[in-house]
Amino acid sequence: MKKTSLALAALIATFAGAALADNVDAYSATYYAETQDQVRLFLKTEINGKSLLVPKFTVPSESILSLDIREMSEAINYQKISPERVNQEYSENESGAGARMSRGGWICGIRVIDILDEDLRESEMLERDDYCLSQTMIKNLKVMDGNSEPVKEAVKLQNEQQDDRLLKSVSNTLNRIDADAQWRIDNMPHEIADIGGRMISPIKNCGNGCLKANSEFGMRRHPVLRRTRLHKGIDLKAATGTQVVAVYDGKVLANRTESRRGRLKGYGYYTIVVYPTKGMQTLYAHLSKQSLRNGTPVKQGQTVALSGATGIGTGPHLHFETHTVSRGVMSVKNPRLFMSHLFARVASFFKFFDLTKST
Numbered sequence: 001m002k003k004t005s006l007a008l009a010a011l012i013a014t015f016a017g018a019a020l021a022d023n024v025d026a027y028s029a030t031y032y033a034e035t036q037d038q039v040r041l042f043l044k045t046e047i048n049g050k051s052l053l054v055p056k057f058t059v060p061s062e063s064i065l066s067l068d069i070r071e072m073s074e075a076i077n078y079q080k081i082s083p084e085r086v087n088q089e090y091s092e093n094e095s096g097a098g099a100r101m102s103r104g105g106w107i108c109g110i111r112v113i114d115i116l117d118e119d120l121r122e123s124e125m126l127e128r129d130d131y132c133l134s135q136t137m138i139k140n141l142k143v144m145d146g147n148s149e150p151v152k153e154a155v156k157l158q159n160e161q162q163d164d165r166l167l168k169s170v171s172n173t174l175n176r177i178d179a180d181a182q183w184r185i186d187n188m189p190h191e192i193a194d195i196g197g198r199m200i201s202p203i204k205n206c207g208n209g210c211l212k213a214n215s216e217f218g219m220r221r222h223p224v225l226r227r228t229r230l231h232k233g234i235d236l237k238a239a240t241g242t243q244v245v246a247v248y249d250g251k252v253l254a255n256r257t258e259s260r261r262g263r264l265k266g267y268g269y270y271t272i273v274v275y276p277t278k279g280m281q282t283l284y285a286h287l288s289k290q291s292l293r294n295g296t297p298v299k300q301g302q303t304v305a306l307s308g309a310t311g312i313g314t315g316p317h318l319h320f321e322t323h324t325v326s327r328g329v330m331s332v333k334n335p336r337l338f339m340s341h342l343f344a345r346v347a348s349f350f351k352f353f354d355l356t357k358s359t
C-alpha cells in the first residue's frame, strides 16, 4: 500500500517537473492563502541571548498571506535532516514567558499581502518579512485560486499526506528559474517592466486627461481621515465606469470588499491581480464593478473591473498600487517606477497639441 502511494507521488513529481520545464513562464514560487479565523503571526526575537518565536500581530480573518514555497521546502527538509535548525522554541506570550519547544516545524518568511481593514493595512506589519507560522497553522489557511496549479498541488500533497517530494521538485525548478529575476526585482524595479513587454496603462478609453495623477505615492495627510500616513498608490483621474485593465498577462488573485457594519469603507470594492512572470501584483481600489472571478487568467489590456468611488475618497478615481513579490516578500513600490514611460508619452502628447492650456 505504502509503496503504491510512493510510486504515485514520484510519478506526479515527474509529470510536474516536465510541465514546469515546458511552461516555466506560468509559475511563481509564491503561495497565496487566506486566513479563515484570526491568525497570530510570530516573529523571531532575541530574549536574554536566546532566539525565540513570540506572537507579534493578530491578523483578522480573510487576510491574504503569502509564503515562498522554497522557504517551506527548505524548512521541511531540515526537519528531517537536522531538526534542531527549525524546531524552535516559541512562546504564546510576547514577553517570552513559558517558552516551549515546538512539536511541528515553523515556516518563516511569511508576508501579509492584504488585510480587509484600512488601519491595519497601513500599519508597519505589511513591511515585515520574517513572520513565522507553525505548519499546523499553515494547514488551516484557505488555498487561493490565484495560485499556479503545480504550487497548489505541491502544498496540498505536503499538507494532506506529509509528502514533500513534489514540493521539493517544484521548488528546485523555480529556484533555478528566478534567481536572476529576483535580483532584478530587488535592484532594478524599473527593469522588470521591460521583461516580456512594458507595463501598459491601468485605465483604458479614458479620453483627454487620461493618466493624470490626482495624488501621488508617498507620505501625505489623508484628505478625508486627516491623518498623516503612507499613500501606497497613485490616484489616477477616472470617471466612474472607466475600464480598468490588467497591466501584464496574469491572474486575478482576489476580488475584495472592505466594509464595516454593512457600509463600504476604505478601499471599497477592490481587486488584486498577480503577474507571476513579473514577480509583481497590482491593486485597484474604489471600483464600481469587479468583472472577473477569482483565479481567472487575464491577458495584458483585458478589463478586470470598472473604476468608481466606493469606500473612502473625495470622488471618482482609480487608486492604483504596484507591489513586487520576491521570495514570498511583498513590497509596495511607487507605480511611477513602472509607469514613467507612459506618463512621458502623455506629457509629450499634451505638449504637441498644446492641450495643457485648455481646461
Ligand SMILES: [Zn+2]
Residues within 6 Å of the ligand: 215, 231, 233, 234, 235, 318, 319, 320
Ligand atoms: Zn489613493
